[in-house]
Amino acid sequence: MEVTLLLESTDNAFRVMERAREHAVGLLDTAVQFTAEQTRFRQEKRGQLLFTGTQKRKTQFQNIVGTTIILLAFWMLLSGKFDAFHLTLGVICCALTAYLFHDLLFANVRVGDMRVIAARFIAYIPWLIEQIILANIHVASLVLRRKMPIDPQIVKFKTKLETDISCVTLANSITLTPGTITMDIKDGVFYVHALSQKVANELNAGDMEDRVAHIFMEADHLYVEDVLDAARIYQTLRT
Amino acid sequence: MIQESDDVIVKAVARLLVPFIVVYALYVVMHGHYSPGGGFQGGVILAASFVLLGVSHGLEKTRRRMSEKAARVVSSIGVLLYGGIGALCLILGGNYLDYAKLGKILRVTPAEARSLGILGVEIGVALAVMAVMCTVFFAIFTAEESPEDYRSVE
Amino acid sequence: MIVKDVLVILFMLGGFFLFFTATLGLLRLPDFFTRLHATGKGDTLAALWFLVALAVYHGFSLTSAKIVFIAVFLFLAQPTATHAISRAAFRCGVRPWTLERAVLLDEDTVEQGGEK
Amino acid sequence: MTQFFVIIGVGMCVLVLLCLYRATFGPTILNRAAGISAIGTKTLIILLLMGVIYDRIDMFIDISMVYALLNFIGTVVLAKYLERSGEV
Structure with missing residues (x-):
């Protein structure tokens, strides 16, 4: 009697676990599908923006600002003078350089990591x-x-x-x-x-x-x- | 005419280094009166950065930043800056390149005027040197050539 | 103070030894590529040791930061220069020196490098 | 300490002379280029040592940085030139 009960309860437990596993797998699948769809949607949107030209100008501006910041740090390391005159000179020089060479430093960067x-x-x-x-x-x-x-x-x-x-x-x-x-x-x-x-x-x-x-x-x-x-x-x- | 190099390494390293070299050259120009260097050296380093870019990324990409026409204009501007500051000192009643006299129109003390005048002259020299070196580089590397020419020269 | 001096002397002697072996390799090794082995590696590490010694000697300041920057630049530039010049030699068809018994190159490589 | 720096600097000069042999009598242009590149690295260090000896390292470090830069660019341009001309 007890033995059959025990067997039945183990069977039940196994069945519950199996169902839980199926649920989990299904959920994961939907999550993956969801993210894929979202990525596709975002890419489509980006493609639209690229088509209108907005995206390009924006990334160019970001590149210029990023390059300027990096170069300004380098300038301060070189210069070692932190008064207003030299800092202004540095900002002007770095902005000019960044405007000329904005597409070099960030040419192949993958964003995010x-x-x-x-x-x-x-x-x-x-x-x-x-x-x-x-x-x-x-x-x-x-x-x-x-x-x-x-x-x-x-x-x-x-x-x-x-x-x-x-x-x-x-x-x-x-x-x-x-x-x-x-x-x-x-x-x-x-x-x-x-x-x-x-x-x-x-x-x-x-x-x-x-x-x-x-x-x-x-x-x-x-x-x-x-x-x-x-x-x-x-x-x-x-x- | 140099094509874009198919060497991944030189291309990538040049791409990473060129902005820093340009900033370093500008630093050499701007701090000419505290540390070694000045207009000529800074101009040479600037031109060297353009040469590196031209050798690694091809002449087309270099022309987008500094064309032959722009080089001509920039060299003229550099010489004009140098000569103009000198002549301005003459007009204000001093000798040629007598910077202290510039204080009258800049409304600063003679010492500061001297510093600013030297800075202006150095920027002029750097622009002229850079533009002339770039012109020489373009002239050498855009010449029509064939392997036979090399042999005949040697 | 003593510790600093000893560190500087040790680093500099190490760097000098590496420079010495690099120069000796440049003089003794049999062909162009093997000579590049000597200078490309030896000079970089020796310069690094010298720069570390100078940074330690000078203490913590903006100048030391510049020294570190030179070291970073050298580590980027020296292998690239070595690669560029060895590539030029390879493309121009300079045959690497090998032992007598060894096969020179496989056919593919010879075609690629161009025969002279 | 200054004496030690002077001795090391003189030793480096001797090494430069040894490299000069390869730069002068090297069988081909490529060997000469390798020798000159090696001389450039050593000169950089000699400049820094001179800066320490004269106590003006903040000045000499700029010069040595320019030297390293021009050494690198010179080697790359020479390599490109040789590769285009196709002769060694």
Whole structure:
């Protein structure tokens, strides 16, 4: 008797849990659909604005103001004089420069995640410096030996990075780290001159590329970010 | 005629550096009487920034900011600024480039007038130098050329 | 005070040693690309050590901020210059020096770089 | 401390002379360019050391920044020129 009761109650519990899971999945689906629709709607609206030309002027103005602020900070660092005359000079110079070069500094920026990128980039620097120190020890030991044990070769690999800033980060990191120089980039293919076989093998493992992709949230990391976003929206919808 | 470079790295680095180089050049011009530098050096750095932009992003994008015609006008304005300030001092009864006499029309003390006059002259020199260097750069890099020409020159 | 001086001396000696090895590499290594290996890496880190030493020596001021800015500029500019000039050599068809037994380049790369 | 800076500065000058060998007798233009670029970095540091020795570092730091800038731009323009002309 008790056994059948127990079985029944467990069955019921399982059924309830199953239904709850279905509900949750449905809710998540609707949330994802909802966000997708909203994004589409926003894009349509942006397209309309772009068509009328309003959007372009607005972003240009934003670019000019942002560039002016950054350049003004740089000017203060250089100048070191904070009286009214020099500050006025600085504002005039920076505004003029920003007007001339407003499309350069913010050419390829993806909006929204700048702070995360900055934090990850700062966390990347110590690792890079450690690698550079290793590189220099490597080169010094090579040069100081009487018979230099080098075996130069060219390595070719395809990258998954998209924006130019991430490509620059990867290429300059490669140039600065042990025994490798970026020789050419053509359609996303890196040609790297490596000083020895061991270094070339390490490069093919792609550790550094993954790190750079992680900094700039590219490739497969994008997917993870999207899922996390959906979960957050689900949370807000429930409460 | 330089096309836009297909090198991602040089393009991106130039894009990040050029505004800062221009601000640095303006700093060198404006602070010429406290620190080393002045009109000529600042003008050269300004021109160097334009050269970097032209080499990395192609001549078209550079022309949008500083065309040959604009360079001609700007160089004339620079020389006019330099000569005008000097001549103004002559008119006001001093020697050529005797800045202290400028105090009469600017209504400031002679010391301040001297400082402002030097600033004006340096801006004029910087504009002239920058414009002339840009003209030279355009003249060299827009010349019709073919590989045979290089060989014959060498 | 003593600690500061010792730090400055250590950093400067390290930087000088790296400059020395970079120069030696520039003189000794067999071809252009391998020489770039020596100068491209060694000079950057050595300059960084010198700049850190000078910043420590000068203390915390606006000048130190400028020194830090020079360091940032060098880390951006030095690899880019190295890349630009090695790319020019690659495009012009300079053949990298290799050991006798090694295969020079695969066919694709040679076509891409252009034969001279 | 000043003595130490002077000694390091003299050592750097010797290194510049060594680099000058590559800049003078380098087999091709590219080797010369590499040598000159290396000299530029060392000169930057020598300028800063001179600034410390003469106690005018705020003045010398501007000069060295200009030197670094022009070194970089010169190398990039030279590379572009060589790439266009197609000869080394």
